[in-house]
Amino acid sequence: MLRSEIRPTADDRRDYASEFTPGLLDPDVMPAGVAGPRGKAAAKRYNVYRNNVTVSLINALAETFPATLRITGEQFFRAMARFHIRATPPTSPLLFEYGRDFPDFIAGYEYAQSMPWLSDVARIERAWLDAYHARDAAPLAALAFAAVDPERLAAAVLTPHPAARILRSRFPAVTIFAANRSGEPVGPIKTVEQEDALITRPALEVVVRSLPPGAAVFLTRLIEGEPLGAAAGTALSESPEFDLSASIAGMLEAGAFSAIRSGD
Protein backbone atom coordinates (compact mmCIF):
# COMPACT_ATOMS: atom_id res chain seq x y z
CA MET A 1 0.00 0.00 0.00
CA LEU A 2 1.37 3.41 -0.88
CA ARG A 3 1.51 6.07 1.77
CA SER A 4 -0.65 8.38 -0.32
CA GLU A 5 -3.53 5.92 0.09
CA ILE A 6 -3.52 6.50 3.84
CA ARG A 7 -5.61 9.51 4.64
CA PRO A 8 -7.12 10.52 7.94
CA THR A 9 -10.73 9.44 8.18
CA ALA A 10 -13.50 11.33 9.88
CA ASP A 11 -13.09 9.40 13.14
CA ASP A 12 -9.37 10.17 13.41
CA ARG A 13 -8.62 12.98 15.81
CA ARG A 14 -5.57 15.16 15.79
CA ASP A 15 -6.36 16.56 19.20
CA TYR A 16 -5.68 13.57 21.48
CA ALA A 17 -2.69 15.50 22.79
CA SER A 18 -4.77 18.63 23.51
CA GLU A 19 -7.22 16.49 25.46
CA PHE A 20 -4.60 14.47 27.27
CA THR A 21 -2.28 17.21 28.54
CA PRO A 22 -4.30 19.73 30.64
CA GLY A 23 -4.85 17.20 33.43
CA LEU A 24 -1.17 16.34 33.66
CA LEU A 25 -0.44 19.51 35.63
CA ASP A 26 -3.94 20.04 37.04
CA PRO A 27 -5.23 17.36 39.42
CA ASP A 28 -8.83 18.54 38.93
CA VAL A 29 -8.93 17.86 35.19
CA MET A 30 -9.53 14.40 33.72
CA PRO A 31 -9.18 13.91 29.97
CA ALA A 32 -12.00 12.61 27.80
CA GLY A 33 -11.07 10.00 25.25
CA VAL A 34 -9.10 7.63 27.47
CA ALA A 35 -10.35 4.54 29.28
CA GLY A 36 -9.32 1.41 31.10
CA PRO A 37 -9.63 -1.95 29.32
CA ARG A 38 -12.96 -3.84 29.27
CA GLY A 39 -14.94 -0.93 30.66
CA LYS A 40 -12.61 -0.28 33.59
CA ALA A 41 -12.21 3.24 34.95
CA ALA A 42 -9.21 5.36 33.91
CA ALA A 43 -8.76 7.74 36.85
CA LYS A 44 -5.97 5.91 38.68
CA ARG A 45 -4.49 4.85 35.36
CA TYR A 46 -4.30 8.43 34.10
CA ASN A 47 -2.90 9.37 37.48
CA VAL A 48 0.23 7.34 36.66
CA TYR A 49 1.06 9.79 33.87
CA ARG A 50 0.19 12.78 36.06
CA ASN A 51 2.44 11.44 38.79
CA ASN A 52 5.29 10.64 36.37
CA VAL A 53 5.22 14.19 35.01
CA THR A 54 5.05 15.97 38.37
CA VAL A 55 7.47 13.77 40.28
CA SER A 56 10.07 13.62 37.51
CA LEU A 57 10.04 17.41 37.12
CA ILE A 58 10.29 17.96 40.89
CA ASN A 59 13.21 15.50 40.87
CA ALA A 60 14.83 17.44 38.05
CA LEU A 61 14.66 20.66 40.10
CA ALA A 62 15.92 18.79 43.18
CA GLU A 63 18.94 17.60 41.19
CA THR A 64 19.70 21.08 39.87
CA PHE A 65 19.21 22.83 43.25
CA PRO A 66 20.57 20.43 45.91
CA ALA A 67 21.85 23.15 48.28
CA THR A 68 18.52 24.96 48.08
CA LEU A 69 16.80 21.67 48.93
CA ARG A 70 19.14 21.04 51.83
CA ILE A 71 18.41 24.48 53.27
CA THR A 72 14.64 24.21 52.99
CA GLY A 73 14.28 20.49 53.69
CA GLU A 74 12.75 17.93 51.37
CA GLN A 75 9.08 18.59 52.07
CA PHE A 76 9.32 22.38 51.76
CA PHE A 77 11.37 22.11 48.57
CA ARG A 78 9.05 19.62 46.88
CA ALA A 79 5.96 21.71 47.67
CA MET A 80 7.68 24.84 46.35
CA ALA A 81 8.87 22.99 43.24
CA ARG A 82 5.37 21.63 42.58
CA PHE A 83 3.95 25.18 42.57
CA HIS A 84 6.69 26.26 40.17
CA ILE A 85 6.21 23.30 37.82
CA ARG A 86 2.49 23.99 37.54
CA ALA A 87 3.11 27.69 36.93
CA THR A 88 6.14 27.30 34.64
CA PRO A 89 6.51 23.82 33.12
CA PRO A 90 9.57 23.18 30.95
CA THR A 91 9.57 24.31 27.33
CA SER A 92 12.68 22.38 26.31
CA PRO A 93 13.19 18.62 26.34
CA LEU A 94 16.64 19.29 27.82
CA LEU A 95 15.98 19.17 31.55
CA PHE A 96 19.38 20.69 32.35
CA GLU A 97 17.96 23.87 30.81
CA TYR A 98 14.96 23.81 33.17
CA GLY A 99 14.73 25.94 36.30
CA ARG A 100 15.99 29.27 34.94
CA ASP A 101 12.90 30.97 36.39
CA PHE A 102 13.07 29.07 39.67
CA PRO A 103 15.32 31.55 41.57
CA ASP A 104 12.92 34.40 40.76
CA PHE A 105 10.01 32.17 41.77
CA ILE A 106 11.75 31.48 45.09
CA ALA A 107 12.31 35.22 45.63
CA GLY A 108 8.57 35.76 45.36
CA TYR A 109 7.47 32.56 47.11
CA GLU A 110 5.34 33.44 50.11
CA TYR A 111 6.75 30.77 52.44
CA ALA A 112 10.41 31.55 51.59
CA GLN A 113 10.28 35.22 52.65
CA SER A 114 12.12 34.45 55.89
CA MET A 115 15.11 33.28 53.78
CA PRO A 116 15.82 36.31 51.57
CA TRP A 117 19.18 34.82 50.51
CA LEU A 118 17.63 31.57 49.27
CA SER A 119 17.02 32.80 45.72
CA ASP A 120 20.67 33.91 45.43
CA VAL A 121 21.85 30.45 46.46
CA ALA A 122 19.53 29.02 43.78
CA ARG A 123 21.00 31.46 41.24
CA ILE A 124 24.48 30.13 42.00
CA GLU A 125 23.22 26.56 41.57
CA ARG A 126 21.61 27.39 38.22
CA ALA A 127 24.87 29.04 37.06
CA TRP A 128 26.81 25.99 38.34
CA LEU A 129 24.80 23.75 35.98
CA ASP A 130 25.30 26.15 33.06
CA ALA A 131 29.05 26.06 33.71
CA TYR A 132 28.93 22.26 33.92
CA HIS A 133 27.41 21.95 30.42
CA ALA A 134 29.24 24.91 28.84
CA ARG A 135 31.38 24.50 25.76
CA ASP A 136 34.88 23.21 26.54
CA ALA A 137 37.69 25.73 26.11
CA ALA A 138 41.24 26.08 27.38
CA PRO A 139 41.53 28.92 29.90
CA LEU A 140 43.84 31.84 29.20
CA ALA A 141 47.32 30.94 30.44
CA ALA A 142 49.09 33.31 32.80
CA LEU A 143 52.05 33.27 30.41
CA ALA A 144 49.89 34.47 27.51
CA PHE A 145 48.67 37.32 29.70
CA ALA A 146 52.21 38.18 30.78
CA ALA A 147 53.35 38.25 27.16
CA VAL A 148 51.18 41.27 26.37
CA ASP A 149 53.22 44.45 26.00
CA PRO A 150 52.59 46.39 29.27
CA GLU A 151 52.01 49.57 27.30
CA ARG A 152 49.16 47.95 25.41
CA LEU A 153 47.63 46.21 28.41
CA ALA A 154 45.13 48.97 29.25
CA ALA A 155 43.59 48.62 25.80
CA ALA A 156 43.57 44.80 25.88
CA VAL A 157 40.23 42.99 25.50
CA LEU A 158 39.56 39.52 26.92
CA THR A 159 37.39 36.70 25.60
CA PRO A 160 35.28 35.24 28.41
CA HIS A 161 35.53 31.51 29.00
CA PRO A 162 32.23 29.80 27.99
CA ALA A 163 31.68 28.54 31.55
CA ALA A 164 32.39 31.83 33.39
CA ARG A 165 29.48 33.42 35.29
CA ILE A 166 29.32 36.22 37.85
CA LEU A 167 26.54 36.67 40.37
CA ARG A 168 26.25 39.43 42.94
CA SER A 169 24.44 38.98 46.22
CA ARG A 170 23.49 41.21 49.15
CA PHE A 171 23.99 38.14 51.34
CA PRO A 172 26.82 35.66 52.04
CA ALA A 173 25.37 33.50 49.25
CA VAL A 174 28.65 31.79 48.33
CA THR A 175 29.33 30.71 51.91
CA ILE A 176 25.76 29.42 52.31
CA PHE A 177 25.94 27.66 48.92
CA ALA A 178 29.28 26.01 49.73
CA ALA A 179 28.18 24.89 53.20
CA ASN A 180 25.02 23.24 51.87
CA ARG A 181 26.32 21.88 48.59
CA SER A 182 28.74 19.43 50.17
CA GLY A 183 27.71 16.34 52.06
CA GLU A 184 29.37 17.66 55.22
CA PRO A 185 27.33 18.72 58.26
CA VAL A 186 26.38 22.40 58.09
CA GLY A 187 27.49 24.52 61.06
CA PRO A 188 26.28 28.06 61.76
CA ILE A 189 27.03 30.55 58.97
CA LYS A 190 29.15 33.14 60.78
CA THR A 191 29.52 35.78 58.09
CA VAL A 192 26.90 38.39 57.23
CA GLU A 193 29.04 40.03 54.53
CA GLN A 194 27.61 40.33 51.06
CA GLU A 195 29.36 38.07 48.57
CA ASP A 196 29.88 38.11 44.82
CA ALA A 197 30.32 34.73 43.14
CA LEU A 198 32.61 33.77 40.27
CA ILE A 199 31.64 30.43 38.71
CA THR A 200 34.15 28.83 36.34
CA ARG A 201 34.99 25.47 34.84
CA PRO A 202 38.54 25.67 33.45
CA ALA A 203 38.63 21.88 32.87
CA LEU A 204 36.00 19.38 34.06
CA GLU A 205 35.36 20.66 37.58
CA VAL A 206 33.04 23.57 38.31
CA VAL A 207 34.49 25.96 40.90
CA VAL A 208 32.57 28.66 42.78
CA ARG A 209 34.61 31.41 44.44
CA SER A 210 33.66 34.54 46.29
CA LEU A 211 35.25 37.67 44.84
CA PRO A 212 37.09 40.47 46.64
CA PRO A 213 35.60 44.01 46.60
CA GLY A 214 35.34 45.53 43.13
CA ALA A 215 36.27 42.33 41.31
CA ALA A 216 32.69 41.55 40.27
CA VAL A 217 32.39 44.92 38.54
CA PHE A 218 35.83 44.52 36.98
CA LEU A 219 35.13 41.00 35.64
CA THR A 220 31.62 41.86 34.50
CA ARG A 221 32.95 44.78 32.46
CA LEU A 222 35.69 42.57 30.99
CA ILE A 223 33.15 39.88 30.08
CA GLU A 224 31.07 42.56 28.38
CA GLY A 225 34.12 43.40 26.23
CA GLU A 226 35.34 46.56 27.91
CA PRO A 227 39.14 47.10 27.67
CA LEU A 228 41.14 46.22 30.77
CA GLY A 229 42.08 49.78 31.69
CA ALA A 230 38.52 51.07 31.52
CA ALA A 231 37.16 48.07 33.47
CA ALA A 232 39.75 48.63 36.20
CA GLY A 233 38.86 52.32 36.36
CA THR A 234 35.17 51.53 36.80
CA ALA A 235 35.92 48.94 39.49
CA LEU A 236 38.14 51.37 41.38
CA SER A 237 35.59 54.17 41.24
CA GLU A 238 32.91 51.84 42.67
CA SER A 239 35.18 50.13 45.24
CA PRO A 240 38.17 52.15 46.49
CA GLU A 241 39.65 48.95 47.98
CA PHE A 242 39.68 47.24 44.55
CA ASP A 243 43.06 45.50 44.04
CA LEU A 244 43.84 45.24 40.32
CA SER A 245 46.85 42.93 40.40
CA ALA A 246 45.19 40.54 42.86
CA SER A 247 42.05 40.50 40.70
CA ILE A 248 44.04 39.71 37.56
CA ALA A 249 45.90 36.91 39.33
CA GLY A 250 42.59 35.58 40.67
CA MET A 251 40.80 35.63 37.33
CA LEU A 252 43.70 33.84 35.63
CA GLU A 253 43.79 31.20 38.33
CA ALA A 254 40.02 30.72 38.11
CA GLY A 255 40.07 30.40 34.32
CA ALA A 256 37.47 33.11 33.77
CA PHE A 257 38.81 34.01 30.31
CA SER A 258 40.00 32.04 27.32
CA ALA A 259 41.92 34.58 25.23
CA ILE A 260 43.39 38.07 25.23
CA ARG A 261 43.65 40.51 22.39
CA SER A 262 46.15 43.26 23.08
CA GLY A 263 45.17 46.79 22.27
CA ASP A 264 46.17 48.23 18.90
Added chain:
Amino acid sequence: MGGSTARVDSQTSDGLRFPTHPVAGLAGTSFKHEHLAAILADGRQEGFFEVHAENYMGAGGPPHAALTRIRQDNPVSLHGVCMSIGGPQPLDKVHLGRFKGLVERYEPALVSEHLAWSTHESTYFNDLLPLPYTRATLARVAAHIDEVQTAIGRPILLENPSTYVIFPESTMSETDFLREVVRRTGCGLLLDVNNVFVSATNHGFAALGYLADFPLDDVGEIHLAGHAEQADDEGERLLIDSHDGPVADAVWKLFDVVIGRRGPVPTLIEWDSDIPEWPVLKAEAAAAQEILDRHANGFVTRRVHAA
Protein backbone atom coordinates in the same frame (compact mmCIF):
# COMPACT_ATOMS: atom_id res chain seq x y z
CA MET B 1 38.68 22.60 -5.70
CA GLY B 2 40.23 25.07 -3.27
CA GLY B 3 42.54 24.06 -0.48
CA SER B 4 40.10 24.85 2.29
CA THR B 5 37.35 22.80 0.69
CA ALA B 6 39.69 19.84 0.35
CA ARG B 7 40.53 20.06 4.04
CA VAL B 8 36.86 19.99 4.99
CA ASP B 9 36.30 16.99 2.72
CA SER B 10 39.15 15.04 4.25
CA GLN B 11 37.87 15.77 7.75
CA THR B 12 34.48 14.27 7.04
CA SER B 13 35.65 11.34 4.92
CA ASP B 14 38.71 10.37 6.92
CA GLY B 15 36.67 7.65 8.55
CA LEU B 16 35.54 7.07 12.06
CA ARG B 17 36.60 8.99 15.15
CA PHE B 18 36.11 5.90 17.29
CA PRO B 19 36.85 2.20 16.77
CA THR B 20 33.97 0.11 15.46
CA HIS B 21 32.88 -2.23 18.24
CA PRO B 22 30.41 -4.91 17.14
CA VAL B 23 27.25 -5.11 19.23
CA ALA B 24 25.66 -8.28 17.81
CA GLY B 25 24.61 -10.77 20.45
CA LEU B 26 25.82 -8.64 23.37
CA ALA B 27 24.14 -7.65 26.60
CA GLY B 28 24.62 -4.10 27.86
CA THR B 29 23.59 -1.66 30.55
CA SER B 30 22.44 1.91 30.92
CA PHE B 31 25.50 4.12 31.35
CA LYS B 32 25.36 6.20 34.52
CA HIS B 33 28.08 8.74 35.30
CA GLU B 34 28.33 7.60 38.91
CA HIS B 35 29.53 4.23 37.56
CA LEU B 36 32.31 5.62 35.36
CA ALA B 37 35.14 5.18 37.87
CA ALA B 38 33.96 1.67 38.82
CA ILE B 39 33.62 0.66 35.16
CA LEU B 40 37.11 1.88 34.30
CA ALA B 41 38.60 0.24 37.41
CA ASP B 42 36.82 -2.99 36.46
CA GLY B 43 38.82 -3.30 33.23
CA ARG B 44 37.63 -3.94 29.71
CA GLN B 45 33.87 -4.56 29.53
CA GLU B 46 32.35 -7.15 27.23
CA GLY B 47 29.04 -5.42 26.70
CA PHE B 48 27.62 -2.21 25.32
CA PHE B 49 26.38 0.94 27.05
CA GLU B 50 23.21 2.86 26.32
CA VAL B 51 22.71 6.55 27.00
CA HIS B 52 19.71 8.84 26.86
CA ALA B 53 20.52 11.20 24.03
CA GLU B 54 19.13 14.29 25.78
CA ASN B 55 21.68 14.05 28.60
CA TYR B 56 24.44 14.69 26.05
CA MET B 57 22.89 17.65 24.28
CA GLY B 58 24.84 20.22 26.26
CA ALA B 59 27.79 21.92 24.58
CA GLY B 60 30.59 20.34 26.60
CA GLY B 61 31.74 19.37 30.07
CA PRO B 62 31.86 16.12 32.04
CA PRO B 63 28.97 14.35 30.20
CA HIS B 64 30.81 14.43 26.87
CA ALA B 65 34.14 13.59 28.50
CA ALA B 66 32.58 10.51 30.15
CA LEU B 67 30.76 9.32 27.03
CA THR B 68 33.86 9.84 24.90
CA ARG B 69 35.85 7.71 27.32
CA ILE B 70 33.23 4.93 27.33
CA ARG B 71 32.81 5.04 23.56
CA GLN B 72 36.54 4.41 23.00
CA ASP B 73 36.32 0.88 24.42
CA ASN B 74 32.68 -0.10 23.91
CA PRO B 75 29.78 0.00 21.50
CA VAL B 76 27.30 2.69 22.49
CA SER B 77 23.56 2.74 21.94
CA LEU B 78 21.97 6.18 21.56
CA HIS B 79 18.45 6.12 22.97
CA GLY B 80 16.30 9.17 22.32
CA VAL B 81 13.61 9.84 24.90
CA CYS B 82 11.84 12.99 23.79
CA MET B 83 11.64 13.28 20.00
CA SER B 84 7.84 13.13 20.41
CA ILE B 85 7.48 10.88 17.35
CA GLY B 86 3.98 9.88 18.45
CA GLY B 87 2.70 13.43 18.86
CA PRO B 88 0.35 15.23 16.48
CA GLN B 89 2.59 18.25 15.98
CA PRO B 90 5.65 18.51 13.71
CA LEU B 91 8.99 17.37 15.11
CA ASP B 92 11.17 19.98 16.80
CA LYS B 93 13.78 20.68 14.11
CA VAL B 94 16.30 22.08 16.59
CA HIS B 95 16.03 18.95 18.69
CA LEU B 96 16.36 16.74 15.63
CA GLY B 97 19.50 18.68 14.70
CA ARG B 98 20.98 18.03 18.12
CA PHE B 99 20.14 14.34 17.80
CA LYS B 100 21.83 14.19 14.40
CA GLY B 101 24.88 15.89 15.91
CA LEU B 102 25.17 13.16 18.54
CA VAL B 103 24.85 10.38 15.96
CA GLU B 104 27.68 11.97 13.98
CA ARG B 105 29.84 12.62 17.03
CA TYR B 106 29.58 9.23 18.74
CA GLU B 107 28.93 6.84 15.83
CA PRO B 108 26.58 4.70 17.94
CA ALA B 109 26.08 1.01 17.16
CA LEU B 110 22.35 1.38 17.82
CA VAL B 111 19.98 4.35 17.57
CA SER B 112 16.47 4.22 18.97
CA GLU B 113 13.42 6.28 19.92
CA HIS B 114 9.95 5.68 21.37
CA LEU B 115 6.45 5.17 20.06
CA ALA B 116 5.22 7.94 22.34
CA TRP B 117 5.13 11.71 22.69
CA SER B 118 6.26 14.12 25.38
CA THR B 119 5.91 17.66 24.03
CA HIS B 120 2.62 19.36 23.23
CA GLU B 121 2.47 22.91 21.96
CA SER B 122 5.38 24.47 23.85
CA THR B 123 5.32 22.32 27.00
CA TYR B 124 7.67 19.42 27.59
CA PHE B 125 6.02 16.89 29.95
CA ASN B 126 9.03 14.62 30.56
CA ASP B 127 7.01 11.39 30.25
CA LEU B 128 6.33 8.91 27.47
CA LEU B 129 2.68 9.64 26.72
CA PRO B 130 0.37 7.30 24.81
CA LEU B 131 -1.35 7.71 21.45
CA PRO B 132 -4.36 6.12 19.78
CA TYR B 133 -3.57 3.61 17.05
CA THR B 134 -5.44 4.79 13.97
CA ARG B 135 -4.71 5.28 10.29
CA ALA B 136 -4.10 8.98 10.97
CA THR B 137 -1.62 8.45 13.80
CA LEU B 138 0.08 5.73 11.75
CA ALA B 139 0.60 8.13 8.85
CA ARG B 140 2.05 10.80 11.15
CA VAL B 141 4.32 8.42 13.05
CA ALA B 142 5.63 7.05 9.75
CA ALA B 143 6.25 10.57 8.45
CA HIS B 144 8.08 11.52 11.66
CA ILE B 145 10.29 8.42 11.50
CA ASP B 146 11.03 9.16 7.85
CA GLU B 147 12.09 12.64 8.87
CA VAL B 148 14.38 11.37 11.65
CA GLN B 149 15.94 8.69 9.45
CA THR B 150 16.50 11.15 6.61
CA ALA B 151 18.13 13.62 9.01
CA ILE B 152 20.53 11.12 10.58
CA GLY B 153 21.09 9.07 7.44
CA ARG B 154 20.35 5.69 9.00
CA PRO B 155 17.41 3.65 10.26
CA ILE B 156 16.27 3.85 13.87
CA LEU B 157 14.77 1.25 16.18
CA LEU B 158 11.30 2.16 17.48
CA GLU B 159 10.40 1.03 21.01
CA ASN B 160 7.01 -0.38 22.01
CA PRO B 161 5.58 1.61 24.95
CA SER B 162 4.29 0.61 28.36
CA THR B 163 0.79 2.07 28.75
CA TYR B 164 -1.76 2.57 31.49
CA VAL B 165 -4.83 3.76 29.56
CA ILE B 166 -6.37 2.84 26.23
CA PHE B 167 -7.97 5.02 23.57
CA PRO B 168 -11.36 3.57 22.60
CA GLU B 169 -10.94 5.22 19.17
CA SER B 170 -7.97 2.95 18.33
CA THR B 171 -8.67 0.83 15.28
CA MET B 172 -5.43 -1.19 15.18
CA SER B 173 -3.56 -3.37 17.63
CA GLU B 174 -0.16 -2.14 18.80
CA THR B 175 1.60 -4.99 17.00
CA ASP B 176 -0.23 -4.28 13.73
CA PHE B 177 0.62 -0.60 14.14
CA LEU B 178 4.33 -1.33 14.67
CA ARG B 179 4.41 -3.83 11.80
CA GLU B 180 2.95 -1.24 9.45
CA VAL B 181 5.37 1.48 10.67
CA VAL B 182 8.28 -0.87 9.88
CA ARG B 183 6.86 -1.68 6.46
CA ARG B 184 6.43 1.97 5.54
CA THR B 185 9.66 3.42 6.93
CA GLY B 186 12.19 0.60 6.95
CA CYS B 187 12.89 1.24 10.61
CA GLY B 188 13.61 -1.60 13.01
CA LEU B 189 12.07 -2.29 16.39
CA LEU B 190 13.33 -2.11 19.93
CA LEU B 191 11.35 -4.73 21.82
CA ASP B 192 11.02 -3.76 25.47
CA VAL B 193 9.99 -7.04 27.10
CA ASN B 194 9.25 -5.34 30.42
CA ASN B 195 6.92 -2.92 28.61
CA VAL B 196 5.13 -5.91 27.07
CA PHE B 197 4.67 -7.47 30.51
CA VAL B 198 3.57 -4.16 32.07
CA SER B 199 1.05 -3.39 29.32
CA ALA B 200 -0.23 -6.98 29.21
CA THR B 201 -0.88 -6.93 32.97
CA ASN B 202 -2.41 -3.46 32.87
CA HIS B 203 -4.73 -4.20 29.96
CA GLY B 204 -5.46 -7.85 30.68
CA PHE B 205 -4.00 -9.50 27.59
CA ALA B 206 -1.52 -12.37 27.36
CA ALA B 207 2.09 -11.25 26.99
CA LEU B 208 2.91 -14.44 25.07
CA GLY B 209 0.08 -13.72 22.65
CA TYR B 210 1.42 -10.19 22.06
CA LEU B 211 4.92 -11.60 21.47
CA ALA B 212 3.57 -14.26 19.09
CA ASP B 213 2.09 -11.42 17.06
CA PHE B 214 5.19 -9.18 17.31
CA PRO B 215 7.34 -8.90 14.15
CA LEU B 216 10.41 -10.42 15.82
CA ASP B 217 12.46 -10.47 12.62
CA ASP B 218 12.53 -6.67 12.72
CA VAL B 219 13.81 -6.49 16.29
CA GLY B 220 17.30 -4.99 16.51
CA GLU B 221 17.50 -4.52 20.27
CA ILE B 222 15.76 -5.68 23.41
CA HIS B 223 15.20 -3.78 26.67
CA LEU B 224 14.77 -5.40 30.06
CA ALA B 225 13.97 -3.43 33.22
CA GLY B 226 12.33 -3.57 36.59
CA HIS B 227 8.78 -2.41 37.30
CA ALA B 228 6.77 -1.33 40.34
CA GLU B 229 3.29 -2.33 41.39
CA GLN B 230 0.22 -0.24 42.21
CA ALA B 231 -3.55 -0.82 41.99
CA ASP B 232 -6.05 0.43 39.43
CA ASP B 233 -9.50 1.92 40.19
CA GLU B 234 -10.92 -1.59 40.61
CA GLY B 235 -8.18 -2.57 43.06
CA GLU B 236 -6.47 -4.85 40.55
CA ARG B 237 -2.76 -4.94 39.82
CA LEU B 238 -1.42 -1.98 37.82
CA LEU B 239 2.26 -2.19 36.90
CA ILE B 240 4.44 0.89 36.54
CA ASP B 241 7.43 0.95 34.19
CA SER B 242 9.72 2.38 36.87
CA HIS B 243 13.25 1.18 35.89
CA ASP B 244 14.15 1.21 39.58
CA GLY B 245 14.91 -2.41 40.38
CA PRO B 246 15.99 -5.81 39.06
CA VAL B 247 14.27 -7.47 36.10
CA ALA B 248 11.24 -9.52 37.27
CA ASP B 249 11.28 -13.32 36.94
CA ALA B 250 8.30 -13.27 34.58
CA VAL B 251 10.15 -10.84 32.30
CA TRP B 252 13.25 -13.05 32.26
CA LYS B 253 11.03 -15.98 31.17
CA LEU B 254 9.49 -13.95 28.35
CA PHE B 255 12.97 -12.82 27.30
CA ASP B 256 14.11 -16.45 27.15
CA VAL B 257 11.14 -17.29 24.92
CA VAL B 258 11.86 -14.33 22.63
CA ILE B 259 15.56 -15.15 22.24
CA GLY B 260 14.72 -18.83 21.70
CA ARG B 261 12.61 -17.78 18.73
CA ARG B 262 14.56 -14.79 17.45
CA GLY B 263 18.15 -15.71 18.29
CA PRO B 264 20.58 -13.42 20.12
CA VAL B 265 19.82 -9.70 19.83
CA PRO B 266 21.65 -6.87 21.65
CA THR B 267 19.91 -6.70 25.02
CA LEU B 268 19.98 -3.83 27.47
CA ILE B 269 19.38 -3.76 31.20
CA GLU B 270 17.74 -0.39 31.90
CA TRP B 271 18.07 0.99 35.41
CA ASP B 272 17.33 4.70 35.76
CA SER B 273 16.44 5.41 39.38
CA ASP B 274 17.49 3.95 42.73
CA ILE B 275 20.59 3.10 40.72
CA PRO B 276 22.61 0.30 42.35
CA GLU B 277 26.37 -0.12 42.53
CA TRP B 278 28.03 -1.07 39.25
CA PRO B 279 28.51 -4.79 40.14
CA VAL B 280 24.74 -5.23 40.63
CA LEU B 281 23.96 -3.75 37.24
CA LYS B 282 26.77 -5.72 35.65
CA ALA B 283 25.39 -8.96 37.15
CA GLU B 284 21.99 -8.29 35.58
CA ALA B 285 23.68 -7.86 32.19
CA ALA B 286 25.64 -11.07 32.76
CA ALA B 287 22.36 -12.91 33.38
CA ALA B 288 21.03 -11.60 30.06
CA GLN B 289 24.28 -12.54 28.32
CA GLU B 290 23.94 -16.11 29.59
CA ILE B 291 20.51 -16.44 27.98
CA LEU B 292 21.79 -14.87 24.75
CA ASP B 293 24.75 -17.27 24.67
CA ARG B 294 22.61 -20.30 25.48
CA HIS B 295 20.50 -19.62 22.39
CA ALA B 296 23.39 -18.58 20.16
CA ASN B 297 24.01 -22.08 18.82
CA GLY B 298 21.77 -22.88 15.93
CA PHE B 299 21.29 -19.25 14.99
CA VAL B 300 23.39 -17.73 12.28
CA THR B 301 24.00 -14.15 13.33
CA ARG B 302 21.66 -12.08 11.26
CA ARG B 303 22.13 -8.51 10.27
CA VAL B 304 19.67 -6.37 12.15
CA HIS B 305 18.32 -3.08 11.00
CA ALA B 306 20.48 -0.62 12.87
CA ALA B 307 23.47 -2.73 13.85
